[in-house]
Amino acid sequence: MQHLMSPLDLSVEELDKLLTLANDIEHNPKKYAHACEGKKLATCFYEPSTRTRLSFESAMLSLGGSVLGFSSADSSSASKGESVSDTIRVISCYADICAMRHPKEGAPLVASQRSRIPVINAGDGGHQHPTQTLTDLLTIRSLKGRLDNLTIGLCGDLKFGRTVHSLIHALIRYPHIRFVLISPEELRVPSYIREDVLAKNNIPFREVERLEDAMGELDILYMTRVQRERFFNEDDYVRMKDFYILNRKKMSLAKEDMIVMHPLPRVNEISVEVDDDPRAAYFKQAQYGVYVRMALILTLLEVNVC
Numbered sequence: 001m002q003h004l005m006s007p008l009d010l011s012v013e014e015l016d017k018l019l020t021l022a023n024d025i026e027h028n029p030k031k032y033a034h035a036c037e038g039k040k041l042a043t044c045f046y047e048p049s050t051r052t053r054l055s056f057e058s059a060m061l062s063l064g065g066s067v068l069g070f071s072s073a074d075s076s077s078a079s080k081g082e083s084v085s086d087t088i089r090v091i092s093c094y095a096d097i098c099a100m101r102h103p104k105e106g107a108p109l110v111a112s113q114r115s116r117i118p119v120i121n122a123g124d125g126g127h128q129h130p131t132q133t134l135t136d137l138l139t140i141r142s143l144k145g146r147l148d149n150l151t152i153g154l155c156g157d158l159k160f161g162r163t164v165h166s167l168i169h170a171l172i173r174y175p176h177i178r179f180v181l182i183s184p185e186e187l188r189v190p191s192y193i194r195e196d197v198l199a200k201n202n203i204p205f206r207e208v209e210r211l212e213d214a215m216g217e218l219d220i221l222y223m224t225r226v227q228r229e230r231f232f233n234e235d236d237y238v239r240m241k242d243f244y245i246l247n248r249k250k251m252s253l254a255k256e257d258m259i260v261m262h263p264l265p266r267v268n269e270i271s272v273e274v275d276d277d278p279r280a281a282y283f284k285q286a287q288y289g290v291y292v293r294m295a296l297i298l299t300l301l302e303v304n305v306c
């Protein structure tokens, strides 16, 4: 039985197969419409979510399966003190596969060690968000035609943004990847990513504070929200929250074929005036999230569709 805790749980070859399956699902949805009939997905979300939870549910429904679950710790027996280990043992009696989001880093991993069904990490604290990474990789491969030879600008809250940490881990496995890390001093990527992941693997990167200093060289601009829920101090959040606002003027500095991505939700970091720019890819990205989660459910449940 296979779980998904990190994007690195999949080899580059397995990832390639998964993305190819997702593209086939995109173009031939009817072929997969009954693939999971009789199967159930549990979504156990101890933290708020719109995209991840609903795209998982949409994915399972589009495969002909059913869904059950809870959308907050308050509406589950976690509020009475139940551990994730006990919860997953019970969920294993009710469902065939589980997607779990939890504010504590490592909680889905603990669940997977007690589970009788595949567990998918749907985001654990500031740590990892592997299905967002799968979504991002599918978006990049579909819109840019490749996952190598890219200069990627990661902008915003690079300290707490788990989607950024997962994406860096995943992309360094491809040749000729270069990063521009765009953040205020206080929200720089953690030193373990800078030193143990980027520097140790000889991945070229530079750090800048101003978005304007990076725009012209990027193939992809990946914007992120300042993670209010991870700040200890509201004043620090207020000071940081509007540090970057991508607008038409800044977009005029970018390449014609650069794409703008964002895991969403956005707050103010991308002005709505950018939404009509053909380079804005963030809503397409949300759609790719359904195809890739369909592919992941099929893969972990070992369902083959001919």
Ligand code: CP
Pocket (backbone or CB within 6 Å): 048, 049, 050, 051, 052, 053, 123, 132, 263, 264, 265
């Ligand atoms: N991208 C993402 O994880 O969004 P949600 O928090 O709405 O699931």
